[in-house]
Amino acid sequence: MKNSVLVIVVGIFMTVIGTSLFYTIQGGSQIETLFRMLKHTGTFVGLLGIGVIFAGFLLYVINRSQPEINNNFDT
Structure with missing residues (x-):
């Protein structure tokens, strides 16, 4: 689970850098x-x-x- 959080943080960083590059340079x-x-x-x-x-x-x-599957149907 730690790897997925790290990937999400890297993706957010990439998006912020890309957005700042796109919007700070005047076209x-x-x-x-x-x-x-x-x-x-x-x-x-x-x-x-x-x-x-x-x-x-x-x-x-x-x-x-995943939650454990309860196979005991007698109770």
């Missing part, structure tokens, strides 16, 4: 290629972060402890 027609590449990288990292959060959530759900 326009005269933007330099380096800044344009950084803005596109921010988009890519942010979307990957959302996927990593989803993967961590799925790991958390899969690795939960």
Whole structure:
């Protein structure tokens, strides 16, 4: 369960970094290629972060402890 929480935290960090890269760089027609590449990288990292959060959530759900099955129906 600790691994899934770590994956979720990394995904949140990636999403925050990607969002900050995307929104802090102003777009326009005269933007330099380096800044344009950084803005596109921010988009890519942010979307990957959302996927990593989803993967961590799925790991958390899969690795939960299952309740024991009670096979004694006489009581």
